[in-house]
Amino acid sequence: MLFNTPQFFAFLAIVLTLFYTAPRGLRKYILLAASYFFYMSFIPKFILLLLSLTAIDYTAARWIAWTHSPRSRKSALVISLAANLGLLGFFKYYNFFAANVAHLLHKPSDAFALSIILPLGISFHTFQSMSYVIDVYRREQEPITNPIDYALFISFFPQLVAGPIVRAREFFGDLYHWKRPSSDDVLRGLLLLLLGLAKKMVMADQFAQIANGYFADVSKHTGMVPAWSAVIAFGIQIYFDFSGYTDMAIGMAKLLGFHFPVNFRRPYLASSITDFWHRWHISLSRWLRDYLYIPLGGNRHGRLQTYRNLMLTMLLGGLWHGASWNFVVWGGYHGALLSVERAFRRENAPVESRWTALHPLQAVITFALVMIGWVFFRAATFHDSLYVLHQMLFVPHGHILIPAWLTDLALMTLLLALLEEKREWFEKVALGPAWAYGAVCAVLLLAVELIGYTEAAVPFVYFQF
């Protein structure tokens, strides 16, 4: 049941109706049941995996809080992390590992392969669950006593399969101090829901046609123009796909009285790679910073250690996205860029540059660098990545693959992004006069109807992670 299907909107309408009409004592049970129903609508059997991890982490956190023995506390933490990372490792990385072992032993790449289906959202809910147990271990989070509350934290359907990765203190803050959403939040939530749907169906799915067409067989098109246009198409696709999903998740949460953190802040306007990572998949960046980069030492032990920590964090961040060397290279590429920027940046210099005359140039350079990174992210094989990069940099001919109307659409969204950056139009519309709200909603609906890709419901890109 994808967010961009009529079935999901029917499901959401039923959940909202039941939630707000049911006796208060039943509400969180309704949310939990709805979340499990939503999860089981994909592959039902994996509910056992979700339930098992929920039980393990709930118990581990309770144990950590209950016991006074440092050894017991650490054991419970290790058991929890091992369970999460073990299951994540098995489902996501076993075949990658097996293929590499087979390669080293000069055997066929599928010699040790297993037929494994990746459970939906496993990368997200394991990270969310681990952050909770670690926070309890660090005594930054009280353990949750009610298993229903904890189960709801892990399985809450708006963000179950692709984030944003919500921290326990944020979620339980909302749950334990729950208030009926204000009219402003309802209006914001509805507009976000619609905006997210439009981002997905109008932008992401349309640009996906171009990117998919090119990357299905990269050798069909020669020259830098098709290569750049396909890579930019993919860059637009993945941003609108993921941020569209996130907007819908945040919007739904608002309608239910919960507040998720912002996950994207117009990343393609970033003036540097560091700035980009402060704007792209913010909840993952924050997770990696708090549970990996800082524990590794962060920037506290000199420049070389900082570069090493950045590289390690980004390599693992890359690997988190998928089990292939392409993702490792993508992570390493960003780690290297971050290290280079770090080397040339003054200490304590602000990450987000002020808007100066140089900003557009910096943004264009950053955009180009990010696009080069997407080649590794999108190409089917490492060989394909190198081929596309060669085309992009050294083969000066070819035809643009993006039709004029899609280019116009992309330029319009760039204008909207600039307006949001400088004028915050979304908030003005959400809380503005009824006619403005109505007009923007109408345009978004019409865009979904007329331009949205409706041949089939296209899964969100990040569902595979």
Added chain:
Amino acid sequence: MAANSPIDLAPAAERTPVHTAQTRRVWPRLLAAILCFAALEGILFHTTFYSEIVEPDSTTGYMELQLRNEIRRPKPNRNQVLAVGHSRMALLPRVVNQEKPGTGYTFASIGLGGTTPRVWYYSLRAVDPTARNYAAIVIPTDDFNEPDTYDYQSERESDLHYLIARLKFRDLLEFPWTYRPKKLQWVAFRGILLKGFVYKRDFLEFLDHPLARIAKARYYATDSAGWYYGYGGVDTSLAGLQIDWRHKTIRFSERIPENERHQIQDTLFPTLPPDQGLETAYLRYWYGKIIEHYRGSGTKLIFMRVPRAPTSPPDAPPKLDSAIRQIASQPDVVVLDEHLFDQLEHPDLFWDAQHLNRPGMEAFSHILANEVRRVLGPPKF
């Protein structure tokens, strides 16, 4: 287990004022959104605004040109005969109106390849909403026995595209439910309600070259009536073709290329499913709708069988409960002799397995015009 979340603890009384204030702010905005969307959708697609710039070389475009040309065609009196039908309706109005005047009637055609009786009904409703424009409507049928085929007419999604500019909200009650598969019912329902879903592909193409499209649409709107009227048919023929209907074999002349031979073979000897009367039920429904539209109007509905093949196939035992045979007794319905056009079933007069060529169409037009004149008698208006 004690609950510790205020979702289930906060007293209801605390929230009532918030709820009221919320309603006051939220509902007007939702209403504004719905109204704005309905207004935009309505202006674009439920008026002629977009249908006039739809791609002329498209399903919707062809149909709209035909209908608009026919609506605009001057009709000084009611002595008008209109043919509907698919690509096998071979009437050439120019031939019977100009070369052989004397029937006293003016002939016109809105026949269009790929259309079905469902499309014909809605087309007639569009060009003749009050059922007072024509002395007669000529409606073709392929076979009086109406055998079921795998290409079941009721399931043609293309009907929605032919008719999209002509379907109205009131058609939500009927049109979608004339499809059998639930998916097509939904597609048709959604399409009539939100026409943008049907126009989507056309709209995206429009966005690519909007000015060129507008210019093309205007050009077609101005000139296409003449092109259609002047159309004379295909000049090639299947001369030399011999068909052994009993053994289902065909001897081709050497001029006919291999790929066309396969097409002809497949068309003339199709694999048919067991007849469950689906086609008959479908035709009964749509013939019935057309008859109902013209009931009491004085317009004659003339049904005729089109020439079937380049040589006459053997007659199958008549299916007495076929739709065409059952409607024959209704007032103002005339079913022409089944064998009226058998003389045209000759390879010299066909350019493929089903379609008459130029001489065939001309001969067909003369025979049909004379027969219509015989049925209607001298002009009354």
